[in-house]
Amino acid sequence: MELRTIPREDDDTLHEECGVFGVWNHSDAAALTALGLHALQHRGQESTGIVTHDGKHFHSHRGLGLVGENFGDAAVIAGLPGGRALGHNRYATTGGTVLRNVQPLYADFEFGGLAVAHNGNLTNAFGLRRALVRRGCLFQSTTDSEVFIHLIAISLYSSVVDRLIDALKQVVGAYSLIAMTDTELMGVRDPLGVRPLILGRLPGVDGAAAWVLTSETCALDIVGADFVRDVEPGEIVVINDQGVHSVKPFGRAPNRFCVFEYIYFARPDSVVEGMPVYEARKRIGAQLARESGVPADVVVPVPDSGVPAAMGYAQESGVPFELGIIRNHYVGRTFIEPTDNIRHLGVKLKHSANRPMLEGRRVVLVDDSIVRGTTSRKIVEMVRQAGAAEVHMRISSPPTTHSCFYGIDTPERGKLLAARHSVEEMGALIGVDSLAFISQDGLYRALGHEGRDRENPQYCDACFTGEYPVPLPDMTDNDNRQLSLLTEHH
Secondary structure, three states: OEEEEOOHHHOOOOEEOEEEEEEEOOOOHHHHHHHHHHHOHHHOOOEEEEEEEOOOOEEEEEEEOOHHHHHOOHHHHHOOOOOEEEEEEEOOOOOOOOHHHOOOEEEEEOOEEEEEEEEEEEOOHHHHHHHHHHOOOOOOOOEOOHHHHHHHHHOOOOOHHHHHHHHHOOOOEEEEEEEEEOOOEEEEEOOOOOOOOEEEEEEOHHHOEEEEEEOOHHHHHHHOOEEEEEOOOOOEEEEEOOEEEEEOOOOOOOOOEEOHHHHHHOOOOOEEOOEEHHHHHHHHHHHHHHHHOOOOOEEEEOOOOOHHHHHHHHHHHOOOEOOOEEEOOOOOOEEEEOOHHHHHHOHHHHEEEOHHHHOOOEEEEEEOOOOOOHHHHHHHHHHHHOOOOEEEEEEOOOOOOOOOOOOEEOOOHHHOHHHHOOHHHHHHHHOOOEEEEOOHHHHHHHOOOOOOOOOOOOEEOHHHHOOOOOOOHHHHOHHHHHHHOOOEOO
């Protein structure tokens, strides 16, 4: 037998690329950060790292793989002393995952040490990188996150906060960033607030508060921290021994939070921008049923991401909800493949048909998205083989027709099924009796709006519309586009 790695090309889902977690003034800062990263594991599974500061020195541990594989040993946590910590989970979009790209990134400056953890993507990173290299900057990684390090290094401002502002005013993109120095923990959101970042609080050292910056509220829950507020778009939250301070160096801009956080990326038990994700997904499913209901005997989610929307669809339509597909939660990134002849059975490693719930029935399959369509086709085939009389697929997002350049791992546009085919053609290709997606206006109504504001959309929905709210300088530069083939994003 041969141990194989599942090819990235076969991974037919969208991926959020990383999660961040920082804590200030807690005696178990490293352990808290490891727990927080565990709660954020869905945001990145390829590598993880933690940097701590004990008042005098920085300590770090970074590794490839999952949080539990790297921080499950008490000896590792014991080697990360200090009351301040910064952690990161990573999912790479291109190329191989190597240790030099694992975050948090760390560098020594004249003012002391600086650790940086970044979620999102800089859309002018390649142009900035080229300019920095020409100035003599030596890059140690292939991530766009390292651009922040060099921009801070060459800034002529004296304070770290001013240097960070100087760097932020030169970058373009969608990002959440946490940076830690000897004396401060700083959290930043991009001016449009595309990527999430929140502030939490729990009891700390000597009766003072301990503060947490992280990507989602589920990470606060696991460490017992209280939610304080969302970091505002364009805001820098500065935490030090004097408390929490807010700096707003950018002018006001309309919020364009990523709508896919509600559809898929955020964990269902998180509260995102004041809205419980679980309830939002159920409402999306109910709207989907109102728009494209079909006579059926059973509503079946494609687990796990399709479950809340399928529940909402079933409740609205009156069609029973059943777990007609069972997911195997113990499939890792590698598996034993006895022969090449059974490669086509790979989908059954993750999903199995629950035949008694499917046989002879008209089935509505509910999923969050269709990317390349390969997984959808295999799941439909599996449901038909289990004896389903009809298979109808309903998708709780509009068709994904454009690539994301803001920190979501999507294939190039030519590989997106919805970019090349009509809904009817897509349905025929994946083998269903009917296929329907929620409408753009329906999605916005499910999220509490009257519809999608065409002049000023309430969210970033470029993957559905092609309307990119943040400029894409690198995409207009052929030299940079070639460099992008060699450079990894976050």
